Amino acid sequence: MHFEFFPSRTLTFYLARLFSVRILAVLLMLVLVLQMLDLLGESGDILAHPGNGQAQLLYYVSLRIPQLIARFLPYSVLLATIITLATLNQNSEVISMKAAGLSAHQVLAPLIATALVISGLSFAFNERVVTRATATLTAWQSADYGPVPKGSGSRNNVYIAEGRDILLASTISGVGNAMVLTQVTYYRRDASGMIVEQLRAPRATFANPGWRMTGATRFDAQTVASTKLASAVVAKGITPARIEITGVDADSESLFALSGSIESMRQAGRRTSELQASWWHKLSGPLSAALMPLLGAIAAFGLARSGALLIRAVIGMALGFAYFVFDNAALAMGNFGGYPPFVAAWAPFLLFALIGETVLIRTEE
Numbered sequence: 001m002h003f004e005f006f007p008s009r010t011l012t013f014y015l016a017r018l019f020s021v022r023i024l025a026v027l028l029m030l031v032l033v034l035q036m037l038d039l040l041g042e043s044g045d046i047l048a049h050p051g052n053g054q055a056q057l058l059y060y061v062s063l064r065i066p067q068l069i070a071r072f073l074p075y076s077v078l079l080a081t082i083i084t085l086a087t088l089n090q091n092s093e094v095i096s097m098k099a100a101g102l103s104a105h106q107v108l109a110p111l112i113a114t115a116l117v118i119s120g121l122s123f124a125f126n127e128r129v130v131t132r133a134t135a136t137l138t139a140w141q142s143a144d145y146g147p148v149p150k151g152s153g154s155r156n157n158v159y160i161a162e163g164r165d166i167l168l169a170s171t172i173s174g175v176g177n178a179m180v181l182t183q184v185t186y187y188r189r190d191a192s193g194m195i196v197e198q199l200r201a202p203r204a205t206f207a208n209p210g211w212r213m214t215g216a217t218r219f220d221a222q223t224v225a226s227t228k229l230a231s232a233v234v235a236k237g238i239t240p241a242r243i244e245i246t247g248v249d250a251d252s253e254s255l256f257a258l259s260g261s262i263e264s265m266r267q268a269g270r271r272t273s274e275l276q277a278s279w280w281h282k283l284s285g286p287l288s289a290a291l292m293p294l295l296g297a298i299a300a301f302g303l304a305r306s307g308a309l310l311i312r313a314v315i316g317m318a319l320g321f322a323y324f325v326f327d328n329a330a331l332a333m334g335n336f337g338g339y340p341p342f343v344a345a346w347a348p349f350l351l352f353a354l355i356g357e358t359v360l361i362r363t364e365e
Contacts, residue, residue, distance in 0.1 A: 043057060073289060086299045142170045158243055206239075213231060248261045277334035
């Protein structure tokens with residue numbers, strides 16, 4: 001019996017290389033298929049904007065592919081685990097390894113180590129590439145695939161209530177008093193909550209106090225009449241600082257940037273449980289790739305000639321997909337305040353790690 005975690009250098013590199021190649025192959029297949037389907041659905045909206053053509057379609061693909069890689073990398077690791085282990089089992093390589101004295105954990109060790117490296121690369125990729133691509137794509141979609149306003153501190157789809165009134169902005173750019181809102185809509189409501197007036201403008205700047213809507217169109221709900229206005233000042237109680245802590249998109253911010261946003265919202269007395277859950281999930285999400293070899297391990301063991309190999313592969317796949325379902329459900333509960341943020345992000349990982357380890361020990365160890 002070998003007691004080392006990696007008893008054979010040659011075997012470790014062989015399994016790691018085999019596993020890595022299959023992860024890349026499955027990921028490439030998934031991303032290509034899903035990107036084609038996604039582009040079919042979005043190409044009409046992209047080309048609907050005057051002046052957009054093939055260059056804009058390629059630009060959309062360059063922004064969307066990082067999101068697809070980040071989202072489906074754990075699925076790729078799961079499928080690659082099942083394919084790799086089922087192949088090793090069918091070729092009697094697992095039997096040979098166990099006959100040489102390797103335990104089930106030692107057989108899986110190279111795969112888990114490879115998955116841990118993939119998790120680390122996934123985290124770095126998410127922080128450096130995916131967040132920026134998400135922020136850019138969200139801003140572009142908010143502008144209906146037209147020109148995106150330039151400036152720092154870009155945020156999208158801002159919704160702010162000022163008493164009974166509501167201020168909406170498709171995109172904001174700039175910071176402080178230099179902040180600019182685009183595609184702005186302001187609703188005035190009476191004491192009963194009914195809208196009595198609506199103002200729309202392509203642009204609004206901070207008037208200190210209030211926001212100056214340039215080229216506004218005013219609609220009076222009582223007279224059902226529209227009026228063109230050169231400018232109008234609205235929302236005098238809303239400041240740029242309040243907007244900055246309102247339009248926080250966790251998917252568009254890195255871990256450290258999100259930490260600053262959470263602290264700003266906490267100092268302003270705003271609810272931060274949703275953002276905290278997303279903060280923890282930025283750590284647990286990439287690490288889920290390291291869990292997939294354990295959940296798919298059931299496909300590696302048992303006699304292939306018994307006819308149960310397919311059933312074992314299906315069980316491993318079911319365990320993996322059950323984890324993703326439970327992970328999304330727990331994160332949603334955390335966003336609603338049903339779970340503490342830490343529990344919402346880490347409970348699925350710990351639960352399925354215990355389930356996978358229990359199944360492995362009861363069946364093979």
